[in-house]
Amino acid sequence: MSGSLSVVGLGPGPAYWLTPEADAVLKGATDLVGYAPYVDRLPQRPGQARHASDNRVELDRAHAALDLAQAGRHVAVVSGGDPGVFAMAAAVFEAVEARPVHERDLPIQVVPGISAMLAAAARLGAPLGHDFCALSLSDNLKPWTAIERRLRAAADGDFVMAFYNPVSKARPDRLREALALLGTLKASDTVVAFARAIGRPTESLSVTTLAAAVDQPADMSTLVIVGSSETRIVARPAGTPWVLTPRSYRAGA
Amino acid sequence: MSGSLSVVGLGPGPAYWLTPEADAVLKGATDLVGYAPYVDRLPQRPGQARHASDNRVELDRAHAALDLAQAGRHVAVVSGGDPGVFAMAAAVFEAVEARPVHERDLPIQVVPGISAMLAAAARLGAPLGHDFCALSLSDNLKPWTAIERRLRAAADGDFVMAFYNPVSKARPDRLREALALLGTLKASDTVVAFARAIGRPTESLSVTTLAAAVDQPADMSTLVIVGSSETRIVARPAGTPWVLTPRSYRAGA
Numbered sequence: 001m002s003g004s005l006s007v008v009g010l011g012p013g014p015a016y017w018l019t020p021e022a023d024a025v026l027k028g029a030t031d032l033v034g035y036a037p038y039v040d041r042l043p044q045r046p047g048q049a050r051h052a053s054d055n056r057v058e059l060d061r062a063h064a065a066l067d068l069a070q071a072g073r074h075v076a077v078v079s080g081g082d083p084g085v086f087a088m089a090a091a092v093f094e095a096v097e098a099r100p101v102h103e104r105d106l107p108i109q110v111v112p113g114i115s116a117m118l119a120a121a122a123r124l125g126a127p128l129g130h131d132f133c134a135l136s137l138s139d140n141l142k143p144w145t146a147i148e149r150r151l152r153a154a155a156d157g158d159f160v161m162a163f164y165n166p167v168s169k170a171r172p173d174r175l176r177e178a179l180a181l182l183g184t185l186k187a188s189d190t191v192v193a194f195a196r197a198i199g200r201p202t203e204s205l206s207v208t209t210l211a212a213a214v215d216q217p218a219d220m221s222t223l224v225i226v227g228s229s230e231t232r233i234v235a236r237p238a239g240t241p242w243v244l245t246p247r248s249y250r251a252g253a
Numbered sequence: 254m255s256g257s258l259s260v261v262g263l264g265p266g267p268a269y270w271l272t273p274e275a276d277a278v279l280k281g282a283t284d285l286v287g288y289a290p291y292v293d294r295l296p297q298r299p300g301q302a303r304h305a306s307d308n309r310v311e312l313d314r315a316h317a318a319l320d321l322a323q324a325g326r327h328v329a330v331v332s333g334g335d336p337g338v339f340a341m342a343a344a345v346f347e348a349v350e351a352r353p354v355h356e357r358d359l360p361i362q363v364v365p366g367i368s369a370m371l372a373a374a375a376r377l378g379a380p381l382g383h384d385f386c387a388l389s390l391s392d393n394l395k396p397w398t399a400i401e402r403r404l405r406a407a408a409d410g411d412f413v414m415a416f417y418n419p420v421s422k423a424r425p426d427r428l429r430e431a432l433a434l435l436g437t438l439k440a441s442d443t444v445v446a447f448a449r450a451i452g453r454p455t456e457s458l459s460v461t462t463l464a465a466a467v468d469q470p471a472d473m474s475t476l477v478i479v480g481s482s483e484t485r486i487v488a489r490p491a492g493t494p495w496v497l498t499p500r501s502y503r504a505g506a
Contacts, residue, residue, distance in 0.1 A: 011272075016272060017272050019269060019367065020269045020273075021269035082371050084379055084380075084381045089382060090498065090499055091500060092379070093497040096487055102490065104488070104489050105489070109375075111375065112371040112374070114272065114366075114367070118335050118337060118365040121335075121365070122336075122337060122362075122363035125346045126343040129342060131389060131403055133384065133386045133387075134381075134384065135384045136383075136384060141501035142383075142501060142503075146502050150384055150410040150412065152409075154406065156406040157405075157407060158403070159386060159406070234346055234350045236354075236357050237355065238358075244343065244346040246343055246347055247343045247344060247347070247394050249396075249399050
């Protein structure tokens, strides 16, 4: 009896961003494993078991999924966005690594998805049109000093930055601290965009400057993009302006 | 007569990675505009016009697409991967910016896709499991000094790096130069992965070290990932090992 494990990216939420590969794997799975809000997104299917768990137990969840697969089940571990970007793929391979090599011959696949930064960028125009970084501002698993070091490096390189996990209940001022640090390193009129709950009914966008962004609220569903020195706004006749990071780069050469 | 323009991400190639949104937009378009190899991927549909163009004419192509949309056509500008990541979205908004504001009320949308780095990461396991940068090594539109500056910054920040456009006919040694520079800044046993033509029949993966990577061939279809100090290999009983960048970060704190 040979089981399998798939780590599946659900994308930001709507069905129109779920790939056919992800859809097929979800339909064929005997067991769905994941953080409860992601499992709850999926339809109930006869004969399919659902194992919803709390946040911050990623490694336990990954081990439970591996155990199920090793017992012959076809397990889909579900993640929002892309499973490889601040999501379940890393936890699954940490769990794989903790097992002896001879137990690693289970079929494991990662099914990519539309990551939050790609969905946010799509709504904003082309903010990631040139070199960029993706950073998690969560200091659950890394020291804040490491985050500061990376913010400084990203500013030195004049990268566009996409921030995941910009705030949490435990650390509501994390984003404010990051933006304040960048305020000492980058021009105050640097373009900053907040993209909230993209693809969901409450979706919203706002575009502002680094100086003004410090006072802007954000939550766990917000993806924040900080522009490079070349990122600029393209006005529209109405509504939120487009954000453009052009393909060419002249600054800092 | 009201036209529209969609900038559509086709993903890395296979239909199983094309989102339902992209599929619907492609089916509803009156005109397909894009670099010939991307247009050639799509089925011929009765009544749908195809405008295939050469590489390196992105801005001309974007203007032509806007002209068609302004004449009332429903235009899909097609890009490989995600249109916002080193692809057509930036060129389209550069073209929008070049027009007066009152001409910008055309409905324009960007349809995200699976970018090459997400597909490559999925095949490799979880190489992007922590903070990372995406850089184009093409110096068509930016000076090589800017690329060097960003490589240094990315090394300073100990980011995982994903390289797009690692080589070209005009500059076959670009990747070698980038890796040689990183060799002076990072440990020689840093994990480096080459992911070629992911999703296509000729797909291949290789995992090596920074020291050995300098001599490894790459082409325009290769996505190169350079690990952080914490990126490591997880051996499998057979085949290419998994690559894991763990969720926690302890180095350099």
